[in-house]
Amino acid sequence: MSDDTSATDAAQSEEEGAPSGHDDNAGAGIRFGAIVEESLGDTVLHASVEQYLHTATAAHADGFALLVDLTAVDFLTYAGTRTLPDAVSAERFEVVTSLFNPQRRERIRIRVQVSAADAAVASMFDLWPGSELLEREVYDLFGIEFTDHPDMCRVLMPDDWVGHPLRKDYAVSSIPVQFKAASNIR
Amino acid sequence: MRVPGVGDTGEILDDGLGGLEHNFVTGSVENLVQWARSRSLWPATFGLACCAIEMMASGTAHYDLSRYGMEVFRASPRQADLMIVAGRVSQKMAPVLRQVYDQMMEPKWVISMGVCASSGGMFNNYAIVQGVDQIVPVDVYAPGCPPGPETLMHAIFTLHEQIQTGELVKRREASGGGAALMIEQRDGQTAGSSIGS
Amino acid sequence: MSTVEHDTADADAAEMATGHSVSRVHRRGDDSAVLRMSEAEAAQIGNDPSTYDDDERVLLNMGPSHPSTHGVLRLMLEMEGETVRRSKPVVGYLHTGMEKQAEQLTYLQGCTNVTRMDYASPLFTELAFSLATEKLLGIEVPERATWIRMLMCELNRMASHLLFMATNGMDLGAVGMMIYGWREREEVLRFLEKVTGLRMNHNYIRPGGVAADMHDGWEADIERLLELIPPRLEEYDILMTGQPIWRERLQGVGALNADEALALSATGPILRSTGFAWDLRRDDPYLAYPEVDFDVIVGSYGDCYDRYAIRLNEIRESMWIVEQILDNMPSGDYRVQDKKVTPPPRVRIDQSMEALIHHFKIFTEGYKVPEGETYAAVESPRGELGVYMVSDGTSKPYRMHVRGPSFINVQTMPHLMQNGLIADGVAIISSIDPIMGEVDR
Numbered sequence: 071m072s073d074d075t076s077a078t079d080a081a082q083s084e085e086e087g088a089p090s091g092h093d094d095n096a097g098a099g100i101r102f103g104a105i106v107e108e109s110l111g112d113t114v115l116h117a118s119v120e121q122y123l124h125t126a127t128a129a130h131a132d133g134f135a136l137l138v139d140l141t142a143v144d145f146l147t148y149a150g151t152r153t154l155p156d157a158v159s160a161e162r163f164e165v166v167t168s169l170f171n172p173q174r175r176e177r178i179r180i181r182v183q184v185s186a187a188d189a190a191v192a193s194m195f196d197l198w199p200g201s202e203l204l205e206r207e208v209y210d211l212f213g214i215e216f217t218d219h220p221d222m223c224r225v226l227m228p229d230d231w232v233g234h235p236l237r238k239d240y241a242v243s244s245i246p247v248q249f250k251a252a253s254n255i256r
Numbered sequence: 257m258r259v260p261g262v263g264d265t266g267e268i269l270d271d272g273l274g275g276l277e278h279n280f281v282t283g284s285v286e287n288l289v290q291w292a293r294s295r296s297l298w299p300a301t302f303g304l305a306c307c308a309i310e311m312m313a314s315g316t317a318h319y320d321l322s323r324y325g326m327e328v329f330r331a332s333p334r335q336a337d338l339m340i341v342a343g344r345v346s347q348k349m350a351p352v353l354r355q356v357y358d359q360m361m362e363p364k365w366v367i368s369m370g371v372c373a374s375s376g377g378m379f380n381n382y383a384i385v386q387g388v389d390q391i392v393p394v395d396v397y398a399p400g401c402p403p404g405p406e407t408l409m410h411a412i413f414t415l416h417e418q419i420q421t422g423e424l425v426k427r428r429e430a431s432g433g434g435a436a437l438m439i440e441q442r443d444g445q446t447a448g449s450s451i452g453s
Numbered sequence: 454m455s456t457v458e459h460d461t462a463d464a465d466a467a468e469m470a471t472g473h474s475v476s477r478v479h480r481r482g483d484d485s486a487v488l489r490m491s492e493a494e495a496a497q498i499g500n501d502p503s504t505y506d507d508d509e510r511v512l513l514n515m516g517p518s519h520p521s522t523h524g525v526l527r528l529m530l531e532m533e534g535e536t537v538r539r540s541k542p543v544v545g546y547l548h549t550g551m552e553k554q555a556e557q558l559t560y561l562q563g564c565t566n567v568t569r570m571d572y573a574s575p576l577f578t579e580l581a582f583s584l585a586t587e588k589l590l591g592i593e594v595p596e597r598a599t600w601i602r603m604l605m606c607e608l609n610r611m612a613s614h615l616l617f618m619a620t621n622g623m624d625l626g627a628v629g630m631m632i633y634g635w636r637e638r639e640e641v642l643r644f645l646e647k648v649t650g651l652r653m654n655h656n657y658i659r660p661g662g663v664a665a666d667m668h669d670g671w672e673a674d675i676e677r678l679l680e681l682i683p684p685r686l687e688e689y690d691i692l693m694t695g696q697p698i699w700r701e702r703l704q705g706v707g708a709l710n711a712d713e714a715l716a717l718s719a720t721g722p723i724l725r726s727t728g729f730a731w732d733l734r735r736d737d738p739y740l741a742y743p744e745v746d747f748d749v750i751v752g753s754y755g756d757c758y759d760r761y762a763i764r765l766n767e768i769r770e771s772m773w774i775v776e777q778i779l780d781n782m783p784s785g786d787y788r789v790q791d792k793k794v795t796p797p798p799r800v801r802i803d804q805s806m807e808a809l810i811h812h813f814k815i816f817t818e819g820y821k822v823p824e825g826e827t828y829a830a831v832e833s834p835r836g837e838l839g840v841y842m843v844s845d846g847t848s849k850p851y852r853m854h855v856r857g858p859s860f861i862n863v864q865t866m867p868h869l870m871q872n873g874l875i876a877d878g879v880a881i882i883s884s885i886d887p888i889m890g891e892v893d894r
Binding site: 109110111112135136137138139141143144148149150151166168172175177179195196198199200201202203204207211220221223224225226227228229235236242244 | 479487489492493545552554556557588716719731737824827830839851856861863864893
Binding site for chain 2: 549553632678
């Protein structure tokens with residue numbers, strides 16, 4: 071396994087995606103209308119919020135029948151440098167949708183930049199009903215809403231919980247622990 | 257006939273009221289009640305997480321809680337005496353825990369099994385209640401992550417002894433809540449034995 | 454054993470079932486099997502019955518504290534008599550904030566955290582976490598470490614499926630099965646304790662390899678295990694598989710077809726029971742699975758009986774894999790010899806200043822992982838277990854998300870339970886085999 075990370079790759083080039091020729095727009099580095107990037111051997115598609123549903127629909131039509139995972143990342147306190155393809159502008163949140171094509175045994179990941187001010191993206195429920203609980207979890211823990219979701223409510227935290235725990239500005243809320251042998255209280 | 261704890265009884269005599277010294281057991285009501293209570297504690301099913309798996313393991317054949325009258329885990333809190341809080345208690349589960357505890361009939365006891373139940377364990381964060389003693393009074397704290405069946409049984413025996421001698425009631429009165437007994441871990445005793453033995 | 458087919462390792466796995474409707478899983482409204490009603494609305498019904506149109510239907514709450522031994526799952530059931538019409542699984546009663554906790558722990562400590570997610574098969578989550586970290590680090594794990602990982606994971610799969618056998622039996626009334634299943638599981642756990650030091654939540658598979666090498670005499674122990682378990686699996690066949698009551702309880706109950714399972718993102722035995730032969734060990738291999746021979750067990754009807762039979766046979770397949778590992782275990786290092794990642798042996802700490810410093814830095818600050826994001830997946834006993842990790846170049850993960858198969862498999866529950874009796878509901882929950890630690894994280 072080489073030591074190359076996605077950081078160096080992304081800054082330099084946008085590579086062709088997976089072996090198949092199913093491209094929505096002809097042209098290097100675009101697939102299903104999203105910009106393609108290589109990340110440690112995985113194929114990543116960068117879609118904008120407006121483009122997201124279109125990209126997902128095209129992928130679904132292309133045989134990506136299994137929605138593997140749908141999660142989000144909050145880049146508020148990111149210590150490194152975010153290297154995204156030039157046409158993609160970094161926002162605070164990123165919604166990451168992993169898809170799988172069983173016939174070609176191919177995995178792709180769609181990353182959507184979501185701004186904090188307007189934290190909403192399209193729901194994948196109509197394409198993959200299995201996204202229902204995953205999107206509820208993202209809403210619960212990050213506060214990102216999914217438009218047209220059949221049941222947009224909290225799933226892990228109690229219904230009356232205030233705040234979205236996995237956001238970086240939400241504290242871990244650990245309590246100070248006093249050790250018996252300690253002379254001063256921590 | 258040899259009776260454990262009593263000694264050699266010679267032959268069994270069938271002389272009814274005529275043999276009052278050897279046909280009756282006497283004791284104070286308190287002693288008898290404590291003896292009966294400690295020998296027939298029925299646990300309520302309150303297995304939450306990993307500790308629940310070890311709790312189930314102690315109920316099954318290898319460790320066998322049945323020899324102590326305890327393999328009947330009652331689903332209904334009305335029929336249970338002992339609540340073994342086995343696992344981490346999340347914010348959403350806390351009211352449920354309290355409700356089940358309230359539904360149990362007196363006398364009732366609580367064993368806090370594992371570090372998550374005793375103090376929040378390794379999860380010192382927004383989601384986990386840092387010790388069930390914030391919700392229910394705890395009588396025995398059993399450490400471990402998870403405590404093996406041996407440690408759980410050590411906790412149970414400690415509780416049995418304390419019930420039997422009446423110590424538990426005294427400790428509860430002193431603390432105003434649970435008896436708060438802390439035990440040490442007793443795991444790893446079968447580690448050297450061979451497979452299939 | 455009529456409904457189970459063996460799909461051999463070189464058959465093409467990707468044929469999708471055709472001609473079945475998927476519409477029932479796509480429904481959004483009152484015609485859906487999923488009861489999309491909030492707590493507040495449900496409480497309202499109790500106060501004012503006229504708000505609820507249907508006279509025949511009753512809302513019943515099952516859980517979160519109930520005797521089915523599947524942890525703290527709560528189900529809101531809309532019943533018509535004994536029949537379940539719609540249902541809503543309510544989860545979150547075991548939410549531990551593990552993903553947030555992972556951001557506070559170093560990569561070396563991370564395994565202690567993730568191992569407690571799926572507590573019936575903890576080594577799998579440790580493995581997925583370690584694979585993701587190793588991808589980000591760009592290191593390669595030695596061959597022996599890979600084979601040890603494979604051995605331990607297959608043993609863990611056996612232990613988890615034996616747990617399933619036990620709890621499935623008990624849920625359906627075969628209480629003796631609980632005792633038998635645990636009896637076998639204890640033997641496997643005893644081996645795991647000898648190797649890792651713990652019966653559960655081992656923290657054994659770490660980024661870079663494993664924590665310690667196998668103990669002397671492990672081969673004899675494995676041989677003893679492999680001798681002991683098959684006759685006992687035969688006992689299960691007598692007690693359950695061929696038995697008419699068991700078949701009545703499970704056959705035809707909770708049936709699903711392959712398209713629906715894929716649409717709901719179900720993986721693992723649920724997907725395989727529908728006839729879709731999908732197993733990551735063969736179809737997206739990791740570790741050294743291409744070098745061992747095993748069958749992927751597939752069902753035909755997608756019902757609870759198929760799922761039971763699949764898991765029973767997966768125990769046999771795992772034993773076969775373990776036997777092959779026993780014959781082919783390579784010698785070598787049990788962890789990567791990269792000083793920045795692997796702590797030095799304790800002896801070296803007295804001899805070398807550098808080793809002392811490395812030890813100190815690794816255990817206090819942790820090793821820094823280069824920036825990047827990646828996803829690594831393994832086939833756990835419940836399905837595809839994946840870890841999505843984002844690193845920002847520091848010694849703690851920036852974001853660690855675990856794709857828990859049970860969380861996603863729980864979504865199939867309302868669809869499987871619809872129009873079945875509530876007793877079948879218990880059988881269905883049991884056949885999905887959710888582990889709530891993984892559902893709620």
